[in-house]
Amino acid sequence: MPSVFTHAAIPLALWCASDRGRISAPLLAAGVVAAMLPDADVLAFALHIPYADSFGHRGASHSIVFAAVLAMLAALLHTRLRASAVQAAAFVGISALSHPLLDAFTSGGLGVALWWPWSGERLFAPWRPIRVSPFAGQFFSARGLATVVSELRWVWLPLAAAVIGWRLIQRAPVNSRTA
Incomplete structure (x- = not known):
């Protein structure tokens, strides 16, 4: 898995790319939580549920169904999130779904369910450039540093470039064509 900080990158990038005030602070917070929650x-490790179990790490909570449930919950709470039900x-939903998709691009683990x-099969992306993050106790180690560098290279920098590019496109003046 990428680090918990990197899972927040997708909702943060969407917020940065949006018009000022379009995504409220409560909606942004919900998106960040949804991106980290899986x-x-x-x-499950503390409950002795095996990693490969449907309810083990990268199991049911890393599914499209889980993301859809969080999306429906956000729609129900849309007034508290200061957004329309569809926007919430x-x-x-996109924030939650970004989590298993990022995990699928990591170099370790069993894949994502x-x-x-419908299927208990664990999947990986065909290309896995993101180093898998060590757990909390080992995060501040050489392996943790290598993970951070990998995440900067493969997630944060491309997202920053996409956000900057999007913002530049949005600000570009529209010139009328003359024939």
Whole structure:
């Protein structure tokens, strides 16, 4: 998995790319939580649930169904998130779905159960450039530093470039054509 900080990158990038005030602070916070929440399944280790189990790490909480449930919850809470139901569902759903997609691009683990409950198969992306993050106790180590560098290279810098490019396109003046 990428570090918990990098899972927040997708909702933060969407917020940065949007017009000022379009994504409210409560909606941004919900998106960040939704992007990080699937890794709460590491509690399964403490409960002695095997990693490869459907409810183990990168199991059901890393599925499209889980993202859809969070999206529906956001739609129900849209007034508290200061957004329309559609905007809340879309932002939180995309943020939650970004988590297993980022995990699929990592170099370790068993893959993600993206299609749970229809399939328990764990999937990886065909290209896996992001170094898998060590758990908390080892995060401040040489391996942790290598993970941060990998995340900067493969997630943060491309997202920053995309946001800057998007903002420049949005500000570009529209010239009328003359024939």
